[in-house]
Amino acid sequence: MDDLLASIKLFAGNFAPRGYMLCQGQLLPIAQNSALFSLLGTTYGGDGRTTFALPDLNGRSAVGQGRGPGLTEVKLGEKAGAEQISISVANLPSHTHTMMTSSAPGTTNSPVGNVIAASEVVVERGGSPIPINCYGSTPNGQLAATAIVSTGGNIPVQIRNPFLGLNYIICVQGIFPSRS
Known part of the structure; x- marks a missing residue:
């Protein structure tokens, strides 16, 4: 394998190629995957004694960790966001309905x-x-x-971007990355 261990790619196939696994949050035994565990640790789950987890990117988009200008910090392994929200009165601009x-x-x-x-x-x-x-x-x-009565159905609003479903795969047999 020429890819770096723990590197993640998008893959259009409906399976994971040899040396890769789908990023579905599955638990792996540390004993059989010690090199991969040394890179991932328990960032994505597992007990850290016998198991660790792969990242779970089912229905999720990946985003770079850290803090971009004007943005809130995203920690490595952090899961956040929602597909839809219900807008409440608190989300609306201040206004009146006087007659x-x-x-x-x-x-x-x-x-x-x-x-x-x-x-x-x-x-x-x-x-x-x-x-x-x-x-x-x-x-x-x-x-x-x-x-004057208020109205509304409180139907959730979808907030995700347009998307195309693909598989994220992670290299589980590859070159151990050097830090230099």
């Missing part, structure tokens, strides 16, 4: 460019329809907060 009104008597029966105003109608029997002037142009109040 302006007027306590003055209405001056028109057209809602366009106007607000709800005080209105009064006297209905006589058998007469013609009477237009109700229930809109005014000058707001001086607002409806109670309970008059």
Whole structure:
């Protein structure tokens, strides 16, 4: 094998080639894989006495460890993130749902460019329809907060990037990397 032990690659096949294993978090015995264990340790799992684990990249993307400019630190072996989230009121920009009104008597029966105003109608029997002037142009109040209801289905929102499923494979039989 010409690859470095513990190096990870993407592989489009549906199996791991000789000298590689799929990165599926499987436990391996330390006794039969001491060189690989010396590189991975228990970073990805295992008890460190008889077993250690390979990285589990099932359904995950790899990201470089460390801290990039303006980013939070990612530790070697750290798993984080979610496929989807539920957005709550705390995630929304601050805003209000007020509806302006007027306590003055209405001056028109057209809602366009106007607000709800005080209105009064006297209905006589058998007469013609009477237009109700229930809109005014000058707001001086607002409806109670309970008059306007919130809505939403609380359906989770997918937050992952577009993707293509491939296999991550790790070299388990290869050249032991030197530190220099």
